[in-house]
Amino acid sequence: MSEALAIREKHDGALAERSSVRLWLRLLSCTMAIEKDVQRRFAAHGTTLARFDLLAALDRHPDGMTMGALSRALLVSNGNVTQLVQKLAKDALVAIAPSPADRRASIVRLTQAGRADFAALAAAHHDWIDGLLAGMDAPAREQLYQALGALKRAIAKGQSLGS
Amino acid sequence: MSEALAIREKHDGALAERSSVRLWLRLLSCTMAIEKDVQRRFAAHGTTLARFDLLAALDRHPDGMTMGALSRALLVSNGNVTQLVQKLAKDALVAIAPSPADRRASIVRLTQAGRADFAALAAAHHDWIDGLLAGMDAPAREQLYQALGALKRAIAKGQSLGS
DNA sequence: AGAAGATATTTTAGGCCTAAACCATTTGGA
DNA sequence: TCCAAATGGTTTAGGCCTAAAATATCTTCT
Numbered sequence: 001m002s003e004a005l006a007i008r009e010k011h012d013g014a015l016a017e018r019s020s021v022r023l024w025l026r027l028l029s030c031t032m033a034i035e036k037d038v039q040r041r042f043a044a045h046g047t048t049l050a051r052f053d054l055l056a057a058l059d060r061h062p063d064g065m066t067m068g069a070l071s072r073a074l075l076v077s078n079g080n081v082t083q084l085v086q087k088l089a090k091d092a093l094v095a096i097a098p099s100p101a102d103r104r105a106s107i108v109r110l111t112q113a114g115r116a117d118f119a120a121l122a123a124a125h126h127d128w129i130d131g132l133l134a135g136m137d138a139p140a141r142e143q144l145y146q147a148l149g150a151l152k153r154a155i156a157k158g159q160s161l162g163s
Numbered sequence: 164m165s166e167a168l169a170i171r172e173k174h175d176g177a178l179a180e181r182s183s184v185r186l187w188l189r190l191l192s193c194t195m196a197i198e199k200d201v202q203r204r205f206a207a208h209g210t211t212l213a214r215f216d217l218l219a220a221l222d223r224h225p226d227g228m229t230m231g232a233l234s235r236a237l238l239v240s241n242g243n244v245t246q247l248v249q250k251l252a253k254d255a256l257v258a259i260a261p262s263p264a265d266r267r268a269s270i271v272r273l274t275q276a277g278r279a280d281f282a283a284l285a286a287a288h289h290d291w292i293d294g295l296l297a298g299m300d301a302p303a304r305e306q307l308y309q310a311l312g313a314l315k316r317a318i319a320k321g322q323s324l325g326s
Numbered sequence: 327a328g329a330a331g332a333t334a335t336t337t338t339a340g341g342c343c344t345a346a347a348c349c350a351t352t353t354g355g356a
Numbered sequence: 357t358c359c360a361a362a363t364g365g366t367t368t369a370g371g372c373c374t375a376a377a378a379t380a381t382c383t384t385c386t
Contacts, residue, residue, distance in 0.1 A: 020296040031194040104364045133183040135317030144310040154298030267334045267381045
């Protein structure tokens with residue numbers, strides 16, 4: 001409860017006049033709504049989105065990844081990867097091996113259990129997202145996808161300029 | 164560095180086949196990119212997005228808000244509001260008064276300093292968002308806004324069904 | 327009035343995340 | 357060769373956030 005059913009936009013009132021701010025607030029509220037829902041479902045399975053993301057990255061790299069590669073792939077800090085990997089290793093979902101080439105680096109791989117775990121979660125995750133977006137028909141989804149593509153390009157342009 | 168310039172989508176490879184998942188990942192990556200940028204800028208001003216959101220809510224309610232009202236307005240947990248408000252109170256940006264009507268409740272208001280602080284931050288925030296979205300022209304922004312409206316409705320429908 | 331339930335809030339334990347300081351190893355010159 | 361800079365990781369301190377338990381105070385029903 002108290003988890004509002006309707007997706008409300010923060011700052012809905014006063015300051016949302018400028019179109020870019022209004023757009024940003026709507027983007028944020030939609031994303032948060034979906035993300036919280038997904039988080040809740042992962043929690044019900046005893047895991048989290050961050051752990052899932054890490055397993056997903058490893059699943060795509062059967063030869064393993066270094067900590068740094070994980071950090072770059074997941075767009076999170078190095079220290080964060082250290083934390084997550086250590087906990088996943090404790091749960092025996094990933095294995096950490098020293099890199100033969102570089103004694104500073106270690107290579108993280110999925111274990112058998114990790115691979116199985118991920119496969120099950122990935123299937124469920126698909127279904128959750130499909131369910132959440134079921135209210136949009138395919139053309140509407142495609143249109144949003146394209147519009148986000150434009151945003152993505154705009155952001156890249158804006159960021160390269162810095163500020 | 165290492166903060167990728169191009170906005171990459173997590174899971175870009177394997178599992179992003181289904182259109183709804185692909186859409187979700189793009190939505191998430193765009194939102195995160197903007198949010199991290201905004202967070203960084205707030206940090207440079209010695210504050211955070213969460214604090215700003217709280218001040219913004221209070222700015223729109225000159226008579227003050229209870230903790231519970233803040234929690235609902237910001238879509239965050241009650242305990243989180245407690246934390247934020249206590250820190251903002253320590254910084255003298257908000258004041259906490261007992262509710263005359265209900266001795267359980269307290270009423271949080273902006274102080275003069277809080278109001279001034281917020282006004283300055285809000286102006287800066289506007290400009291940051293405007294800058295970030297400058298790469299999109301007005302029609303493109305409007306189109307994305309509308310497409311997100313469809314998503315918003317779809318989510319609301321989906322959530323009311325539960326799962 | 328008195329007890330049972332509903333509300334408003336805080337506390338606790340824990341997960342995610344970051345920046346900055348720090349250590350170890352590798353690399354690229356002078 | 358040898359050292360300075362770069363690179364790979366971990367640690368530390370701290371901020372955000374949540375769910376669940378605990379408190380205190382209404383409210384409501386009998």
